[in-house]
Amino acid sequence: MDDGRAEGLMKLGMRQLDAFQAVMTLGTVTSAANVLATSQPAVTRSIRQLEDATGLQLFRRVRGRLEPTADARELMETVRQSYAGIDRIAQVASQLRRRHTGHLRVGCLPAFAQGFIARTIADFLADHPKASLSVTPLMSSDVVRATRSREVDIGIAAYDIDVTGLDTRPFTDCPEIAVVPAGHPLADRQVVAPADLAGQPLVMLGASDPYRQRLDRLLAGEGVTPARLVETPTSSALCAMVVEGVGVGVVNPITALDFIGQGLVMLRLAADLPFVTTRLQVTTGGPNALALAFITVMERRRDMDLAAVAEALGPHPSIS
Known part of the structure; x- marks a missing residue:
């Protein structure tokens, strides 16, 4: 192709292709x-400009109608592909805009994925009614992976962790509590x-859960044997079973708060079993303004929930 024709093609705009x-x-x-x-x-002029730029005859006038040539039909396939591109x-630009300015993706432990996140989102949408969000419950290792690969904008994982390439900040560090059904002797x-759990039916997390393993070590050290054991993979299911009288349990207080008023009684546990979680974000690029706003709301909701837990537990015996 000669330089003049190549330059002409470069100057073609969407107007000529739209007309064609x-x-x-x-x-x-x-x-x-x-x-x-x-x-x-204007349409005729655009067609002529396209023919001049390509050096092709694209249409013949037959009985007052424009009949496309074979070259035009072949060119049309390329134009269709260009429009698809x-x-x-x-589409991708729209997705990127939603991801970075109007859409937030949160990956968190199942313990947070119901009541706590629901309350946080309700608080957040009160100030950001046009925002959209997606919440994915994940195990801690998957929260780390999803945050690192930018599948989520904000992650909450269990334990105090420090991951290369991620900005990690403490999120919770509060004692786990005992939960019993209303009317229970405890x-x-x-x-x-x-020791008070000896001979009680216990509802516990699955045997592979690190929090469960920590509780197992505590009970074994105290010589505590349950009357029976029911296992479940999530803290929410544990609390629901306690409400139904299946047994008693030990759980994080933020999940337990979801069941206050449904027949769950929260009690202080005389043991060192902290519920520690970490908030994660990518370090490169940093969080966008919407993510920062969500983090602020989430931390405020955490503080409100922990205050509600303290109220439900009542004053500590040592200061009453």
């Missing part, structure tokens, strides 16, 4: 002009010791 596609699709200049909201001479660019206690 419209005439090819609709069959007449009149129909194309109506669809494009322009004049017939443009549509894809627009329900009137202010504090429950591990």
